[in-house]
Every structure is written in C-alpha cells, then in structure tokens.
Amino acid sequence: MNFANWLSSLPGVTSLGMIWGIMAIGVFLTYKILDIADLTVDGSICTGAAVCTVLVLAGVNIWLAMLAAILAGMLCGLITGLAHTLLGIPAILAGILTQLMLWSINLVILGKANVALLGKQDKLLISNLTENILKTNLILLALVLAVIALLYWFFGTELGASLRATGNNLSMSRAQGINTGFTKVLGLMLSNGLVALAGALLAQNNGAADINMGRGAIVIGLAAVIVGEAVVSRISGNFFIKLLGVILGGIIYWLVFQTVIFFGIDSDLLKLLSALVVMIFLGVPYVKKKYFPAARRKGGNRNA
Amino acid sequence: MLELKNITKVFNPGTVNEKLALRDFSLTLNDGDFVTVIGGNGAGKSTMLNIVAGVYPTDGGSILIDGVDMTRLSEHKRAACIGRVFQDPMMGTASDMWVEENLALADRRGKHRGLKWAITKKDREKYRSILAELGLGLETRLTTKMGLLSGGQRQAITLLMASMQKPKLLLLDEHTAALDPKTASTVLEITDRIISEHHLTTLMVTHNMRDAITHGNRLIMLNAGQIILDISGEEKKHLTVESLLNAFSKASGAEFANDRALLG
Structure with missing residues (x-):
C-alpha cells in the first residue's frame, strides 16, 4: 500500500471511526458510567447488523430497519440485565452468556454466516462507495451529534442522574431510594441499543452482515473510550466533550489501524495489537498508583 | 413509630462460621425518640440498623414503621421513609x-x-x-x-x-467514627441541630460512650444480639461511663469488649 492509497482511505476511515464511535459510546455507558464491563456487545452489534440487513432485504424502509435493530439491541441488553439483577449472575458472566446465545440467534436471523445487501444499495442510508463517501460522512456526523445530544439531555434528567449515581456508588443510590436493579437494566439496554445501531450502520457500510463481525468488538470499543478520554480529558470534563472524545477515539483507532497496514504489518496480527494496546492503557493507571504513588499525591489528600 | 418484633438474623447458617447476630430482638421507638445505641464488638448494632434499612432480609420477625409492615420491602423502597448516614464518609x-x-x-x-x-x-x-x-x-x-x-x-x-x-426514621451508623475528634464533634453538633429542627426519630449507633450519654433521650446497650440495657428520661441524664460499664458487666457477666469504646 502506498501513501496515495493511505491518503485516499482517510474518508472511509472517518466514517468507520464514527460508526465504531457510536458503538464505543455504548461501551462508555456501561464501562464508564455504570461501572460494568458488558461483553454482550460482541453479540449485539451483529444482532443489529443482522436485523437491519434482513429487514432491508425484505423491503422494509431503512429507517424502520435501523429502529428495529436498536430495539433488538435493547432486548439483548435486557437479557443480560435481567440475568445480572434477577438471577444474581456477575455482570461480566451474564454478558458472556448472552453473547453466546446471540451467536445462535444471529445465525437464525441471518440464515447463513454472511448475508450481502445485494441490489439494495440505493435503499441504504450510508455506504462505503467512493462516490457516496461525503454524503455518508455527513449523515454519520449528524447521527453522532444526535446521539450525543440525546444522551447529554438524558443524563441531565432525574432518571439519568440516578443511573450515574448507580454506577458511582451503589450503597448511596439505594439509600437514596434508587432502584439500582432497574437503573442497571436500563443502562444495559441503552448501551446495547446504541451498539446495535452501530451494527446496522456497519452492515450498510460494508454492504453485508457477517456472523463474525462482532468478534472483539468490546476491545475496539474500549480502545476508543480510552483513547478518547486521553485526548479530551485535559481539555474539559464536560459530558458533551467526553462523548465527542469517544467518537474521536473511534476515528483515531481506525486511523492507527490503517496506518499500521500502510507500514505493511500483517492484518492478522491486528487483533493481537489492539488487545495489547487496551491492556497497556488499562494497566498503566493501576501500575502508576501502585508502584509510583508519589506522582498522584499532587491532587491532595481526600481524607483531609 | 418503629417497631421491631422478634427479629432473628443468622449469618452463614449451617456453616462453621454461623453467627447469630440478632436473637429474638424487639424494640419499639416512640415518635421523636433519639436513641443512642452502644455495645461491644459483634453485639449486633450495625446488623440491627441494616435490618431496619433493608440491606439484608430477616430470618424471622417483623419490622413496622407507623404501623406499616416493611419486612418484605426492598431497600430502595424503604428509603422513602428512612434517611441513613454510614460510618464510611465515602x-x-x-x-x-x-x-x-x-x-x-x-x-x-x-x-x-x-x-x-x-x-x-x-x-x-x-x-x-x-x-x-x-x-x-x-x-x-x-x-x-x-x-x-x-x-x-x-x-x-x-x-x-x-x-x-x-424521613420518618434517621439511621446513623457510627457516622463520626472515621473522623478526627474535632470534626467529629462538629458533625455531632450538626446532627443534634438537624434532629431537633425536624423532630426526627433517630437511631444512632456510636462507639463513644460519652457521646451516647450526652446525646439523645434514650440509650440502649446491645450484647450478643439482644438489648441488655434500655435507659431513658431522667435516669439517662445521670449516667456516667463508669456506671454504664458496671451495668454492662452486671447484665452480661463479662467485661465490656469494644476496644474503641474504651479508648474513645
């Protein structure tokens, strides 16, 4: 791959980054706000893609198909949430169980491992075709801003605040009368709804839904969340900026991905690389705190 | 106001770590009562508060607030009429x-x-x-x-x-224990002010006998999951740490075992 190719890939990288950015906002809701590592997403992103693809192929309007994908994703989150809150299964395990169920369910929805959106190009909202790339990016930007604005509003409401409190301090939340089971389930539903929306967009962008498309999605989502936080946390603590940072993180992730390919690294190794990067980013704050505590004292003593 | 009737709570039942935290525990608070609660290590003070708040279910007995049965109500629902402050400021x-x-x-x-x-x-x-x-x-x-x-x-x-x-009921679980003495007394002052201003019925667990004596209108002492002392009114006003310790050994037949209480 030469430099001209790399340059010409940038618009596509941006749209891919924004799609995964929406997915990463879903991860942000669970991982950062609810303090739950939700692995449902590896399955629900494919569920979103599968539902959207099958419906579009059946002649359903693309907006309706995407709405159905979101609802399907929320259902995935509901399953994980109920397994966690009603059955008492640890959240991470509940997510893994749902993810495994979804593998089968996604196959049932799709009927086979890979379903192309053949002959439906003009019915889709976005695509990765060169002649559509500007339109695609503009539509995605509008979607991204709509999602962020909606979440910004939601987390400013009484219900949204109770969700944030749940992730921040469970005992306090219950003592203040918050039904933490409900808020957790709601958060998981919102998160997986967004992830499924990203799946629906990804299927359109790729022109197909594939049973394997969600493998390692959580890692990409986490990478985007972490990179985004690193980029914007110094600028502002504003929630809107934070969410924008997650989108930026998604774009940076795919930019790095594309650049690594440009340097001729085997793309089979990319999952290894992204997992390693996430491992390092997650590990560094802990190592700093544990082995170099002096560096963190600057912030003042909390128990003063 | 608050009625605890024959509450029993067993932790880790059927194991070697089985612990009877509350034994046939009954307590009735009148409207506006400010009750201080003291007791040795593992006497059941925190368990009692947590049972009232609904943190864990009871193994027997019932909890009534203003005559309404709360026994089966979840923690967040009970919160509608219960205010809580914990030991850990976090x-x-x-x-x-x-x-x-x-x-x-x-x-x-x-x-x-x-x-x-x-x-x-x-x-x-x-x-x-x-x-x-x-x-x-x-x-x-x-x-x-x-x-x-x-x-x-x-x-x-x-x-x-x-x-x-x-709240109909305020539960304070050693809420000054993690603070330095000066801050603790400020927080206790604020506590007194808020309780009297709103006429709150209060249960305050404390490890500090002096605080237990000087605050509130009624004092109960717990030992092995039961109330062994219940003092109110004029009698409470004349209590001293010494007389409390004597009363404890008389009632329980043992030395008072709460390191922090003796140091405090």
Whole structure:
C-alpha cells in the first residue's frame, strides 16, 4: 500500500471511526458510567447488523430497519440485565452468556454466516462507495451529534442522574431510594441499543452482515473510550466533550489501524495489537498508583 | 413509630462460621425518640440498623414503621421513609458527582424519577441556603465534585441528604467514627441541630460512650444480639461511663469488649 492509497482511505476511515464511535459510546455507558464491563456487545452489534440487513432485504424502509435493530439491541441488553439483577449472575458472566446465545440467534436471523445487501444499495442510508463517501460522512456526523445530544439531555434528567449515581456508588443510590436493579437494566439496554445501531450502520457500510463481525468488538470499543478520554480529558470534563472524545477515539483507532497496514504489518496480527494496546492503557493507571504513588499525591489528600 | 418484633438474623447458617447476630430482638421507638445505641464488638448494632434499612432480609420477625409492615420491602423502597448516614464518609455520597447533584438525588428520595431536569434553578437556591446553614462554607461549592471534599464535609452533606425529605426514621451508623475528634464533634453538633429542627426519630449507633450519654433521650446497650440495657428520661441524664460499664458487666457477666469504646 502506498501513501496515495493511505491518503485516499482517510474518508472511509472517518466514517468507520464514527460508526465504531457510536458503538464505543455504548461501551462508555456501561464501562464508564455504570461501572460494568458488558461483553454482550460482541453479540449485539451483529444482532443489529443482522436485523437491519434482513429487514432491508425484505423491503422494509431503512429507517424502520435501523429502529428495529436498536430495539433488538435493547432486548439483548435486557437479557443480560435481567440475568445480572434477577438471577444474581456477575455482570461480566451474564454478558458472556448472552453473547453466546446471540451467536445462535444471529445465525437464525441471518440464515447463513454472511448475508450481502445485494441490489439494495440505493435503499441504504450510508455506504462505503467512493462516490457516496461525503454524503455518508455527513449523515454519520449528524447521527453522532444526535446521539450525543440525546444522551447529554438524558443524563441531565432525574432518571439519568440516578443511573450515574448507580454506577458511582451503589450503597448511596439505594439509600437514596434508587432502584439500582432497574437503573442497571436500563443502562444495559441503552448501551446495547446504541451498539446495535452501530451494527446496522456497519452492515450498510460494508454492504453485508457477517456472523463474525462482532468478534472483539468490546476491545475496539474500549480502545476508543480510552483513547478518547486521553485526548479530551485535559481539555474539559464536560459530558458533551467526553462523548465527542469517544467518537474521536473511534476515528483515531481506525486511523492507527490503517496506518499500521500502510507500514505493511500483517492484518492478522491486528487483533493481537489492539488487545495489547487496551491492556497497556488499562494497566498503566493501576501500575502508576501502585508502584509510583508519589506522582498522584499532587491532587491532595481526600481524607483531609 | 418503629417497631421491631422478634427479629432473628443468622449469618452463614449451617456453616462453621454461623453467627447469630440478632436473637429474638424487639424494640419499639416512640415518635421523636433519639436513641443512642452502644455495645461491644459483634453485639449486633450495625446488623440491627441494616435490618431496619433493608440491606439484608430477616430470618424471622417483623419490622413496622407507623404501623406499616416493611419486612418484605426492598431497600430502595424503604428509603422513602428512612434517611441513613454510614460510618464510611465515602459510602453516603457519589464521589464523582457534584455536591448539588448529590443533594438533588436525595431531594427526589421516595419520589418518581422521570425525565424532568435533575436540578432546577429553584433547587439550586434551596441547596445553597441549606448548605449555608451548615456553617461550613459549602454554599460556594455546589459544583465541586463530592470526592474532593473532606470526610467531615461529606458526612455533614450526607446528614443533609438524609434529612432533606423529612424521613420518618434517621439511621446513623457510627457516622463520626472515621473522623478526627474535632470534626467529629462538629458533625455531632450538626446532627443534634438537624434532629431537633425536624423532630426526627433517630437511631444512632456510636462507639463513644460519652457521646451516647450526652446525646439523645434514650440509650440502649446491645450484647450478643439482644438489648441488655434500655435507659431513658431522667435516669439517662445521670449516667456516667463508669456506671454504664458496671451495668454492662452486671447484665452480661463479662467485661465490656469494644476496644474503641474504651479508648474513645
């Protein structure tokens, strides 16, 4: 791959980054706000893609198909949430169980491992075709801003605040009368709804839904969340900026991905690389705190 | 007001670690009672508060508040009529949220939480004035993250949060134990003020016998999951730490075993 190719890939990288950015906002809701590592997403992103693809192929309007994908994703989150809150299964395990169920369910929805959106190009909202790339990016930007604005509003409401409190301090939340089971389930539903929306967009962008498309999605989502936080946390603590940072993180992730390919690294190794990067980013704050505590004292003593 | 009838609580039943935390425990509080609770290590003080708050279910007996059976009600539902302050200052507030956001969460306790703004302009004014009443200068720090405040400041705000929706019952679980002596006495002062201002029926667990004697109108002492002393009125006013310790060894036939209580 030469430099001209790399340059010409940038618009596509941006749209891919924004799609995964929406997915990463879903991860942000669970991982950062609810303090739950939700692995449902590896399955629900494919569920979103599968539902959207099958419906579009059946002649359903693309907006309706995407709405159905979101609802399907929320259902995935509901399953994980109920397994966690009603059955008492640890959240991470509940997510893994749902993810495994979804593998089968996604196959049932799709009927086979890979379903192309053949002959439906003009019915889709976005695509990765060169002649559509500007339109695609503009539509995605509008979607991204709509999602962020909606979440910004939601987390400013009484219900949204109770969700944030749940992730921040469970005992306090219950003592203040918050039904933490409900808020957790709601958060998981919102998160997986967004992830499924990203799946629906990804299927359109790729022109197909594939049973394997969600493998390692959580890692990409986490990478985007972490990179985004690193980029914007110094600028502002504003929630809107934070969410924008997650989108930026998604774009940076795919930019790095594309650049690594440009340097001729085997793309089979990319999952290894992204997992390693996430491992390092997650590990560094802990190592700093544990082995170099002096560096963190600057912030003042909390128990003063 | 609050009625605990024959409450039994066993931890780890059927194992070698089985522990009978409350044994056929009964207690009735009258309206406006401010009861201090003392007892040795593992006497069941915290268990009693947690049972009332609904943190864990009972293994027998019933809990009534104003005649309404609460025994099967979940923790968050009971919160509608119960305010709580914990021993750990970190536990009572959301550290990543602002002071005003914490207050707003408490302001909606027992109410429906919908899609209205969590904080309105009017709320903010109200929070500013109740914070000012604390006299700790917190009224200028509405948008400070809770986690940046000191333990004493957090406990004072938790007290405000617990009392905001005028709870029928206030539960204080050694809420000054983690504070330095000077801060602890400030927080206790605020506690007294809030309780008398709102006429709150209160259960205050403390490890400090002197505090237990000087605060409240009634004192109960727990041992091995039962009440062994229940003193109120004039009699309580004449209590001393020494007479309490004597009463304890007489009632239980053992030395009082709570390291912190003796040091405190």
